Amino acid sequence: MTTPPGAVITSGDFQGLAILRSLHGHGIPTVVIDHEHCISRYSRDVQRFAKAPSPFRTEAYADFLIDLAKRERLEGWVLLPVHDAVVHVMSKYKTRLETCYRVPTPHWQIIQQVYVKANTYQLAQKHGIPAPATWYPQNEAELVALDLSFPVVLKPSIRDHFYTQVKTKAFRVDNPDDLLRTYRKMCQVIDPTEVLVQEFIPGGPERLFSFTPFFKHGQSVAWLMARRRRQHPMDFGHASTYVERVDVPELKHLAERFLKAVDYYGVAEVEFMQDPCSGVYKLIEVNPRFWGWHSLAIGAGVDFPYMLYQDMIGEPVTPVAIPQGDLKWVRLLTDMPTVGREMLAGRMSWRSYCQSMQGRKVWAVWSRRDPLPFLAEVVMIPYLWLKRGF
Known part of the structure; x- marks a missing residue:
């Protein structure tokens, strides 16, 4: 039996951990790389790990990826983007990297339309897409x-x-x-x-929504919509802490119009804020990579990492039905202090918190089958605060 090409996961943080667990479940060989200490190194699913230079050193990072492919025999493997800085490298050096890897990230000519927010808002205005x-x-x-x-x-x-x-x-x-x-x-x-x-659009994360597709040939092959009810900090959050699945058809229409306008390919998170005065959903930003809570989609049956991998190696990707039903994503490490601050400020009650935690949940890190990454993350709290602000 021929071993399938593998995948290089460009972060070992909780986003990369979800990708690792997904691909391991499908029998895909993986290598995790990160320039910092990361929780994926403690996962039972990790096969190989390599310490990378900082992706902010763009040329050094590209050189590292090329050397890694030659040293570890990764020719033909799929590079999976997790952080913005890595997307920047993969788009700028795409032609060179494609001598060794399959690179799903589009060229810089496309990525700059979402990487530079001024470009994003001007393009939205040109195509009649509401934005602040x-x-x-x-x-x-x-x-x-x-x-x-x-x-x-x-x-x-x-x-x-x-x-x-x-x-x-x-x-x-x-x-x-x-x-x-x-x-x-x-x-x-x-x-x-x-x-x-x-x-300024008031309302906080209660009015923060995302449309997340696997996008190809001007349309969404599969997608999920969510409301990001809690983030830390709550006003302009570093990252979401509590996310729930929703169904807002208008988000799909607006997001697809934008992604089609830039000829986008791959996975993406398209963020919107609903204006409480007009009810209009306004485009905030587009993340051309795997986002923090993408494991919510995996839990709903939309396995974006595996879909992107399949498409990159030439396998057919079967469209999946729009997921239905109540489902939430929670990152305990950051959600608990966020909830604590909201309760102390009188903006949340114990009852409302308990109600929010009812129903089916996907945990960002915790897994009974694979508990060590969660324990490692708890131990790493001071390090994560210093390096990333969580």
């Missing part, structure tokens, strides 16, 4: 000249240029003095041309 009102001041003088209704949000156009240094995705500002002070603070980290000003 956004301004692009090139300097402080242009910022001051804007006619704004507060509050507004300041955010970086390129997340990795900012978040990796300050562990914050965006700032709410409530008046002109706060606007100028926050803008100057951000300009100490990134170029002023990368600072975006955007309308």
Whole structure:
């Protein structure tokens, strides 16, 4: 019997762990790589692990992947994208990497439309896809000249240029003095041309939705929709902590229109915020990779890692029915402190929390069959806080 090509999982964090468990269940050989200490090293499913350089050292990371393929005989294996920085490398060096691997990430010409948020919002506007009102001041003088209704949000156009240094995705500002002070603070980290000003949509994660497809030839082969009810922190979260499956047909229509406009291929998370005033779902961002809670889809029968793997090696991918029924995803390590803070602030009751935890659940890390990654994650709390802000 011929051994099938394997897959290189480009992170050993909880997102990569879900991919590892999925592919192991299908008998697919895997190698996990990470530039930091990770919980997947403790999984019973891990076969090989390799320490990588930081993907922010783009050329060194590409060189490492090429060397890894030659050293470990991984020619023809599938590279699976997990983090934004890895997507950047895979898209910029796609042609070179494809001499060794099967690379699902599109070329940079496509990825830059979602990697750079200014491009994303301008493309959405061009194609009539609702998005928050956004301004692009090139300097402080242009910022001051804007006619704004507060509050507004300041955010970086390129997340990795900012978040990796300050562990914050965006700032709410409530008046002109706060606007100028926050803008100057951000300009100490990134170029002023990368600072975006955007309308503030109230409602928090209660109104944060995602459409997640495996997208090919202008349409979704399979998909799942979800509401991301809790995140940490709750205002501009680093990552979701509690997610539930929903069915909002409008999300599919809007997301597919955008992905088709950029000729996208692969898995993606398309995020929307519902404006409580108009009810309109507005495009927030597109993540061209496996997202944090993608194991919710696996639990619902939509195995995105295996689908992408199958398609990349030329096997037919069978469309699956839209999953129905109540299903939640929970990352205990971050959800419990998030819930604690909400209760102390009076925004959540013990009863409402217990109600949210009823029904079928997919745990981000915990597995009775494979418990060590969860135990390792608990021990690693100080490390994870220092390195990633969780």
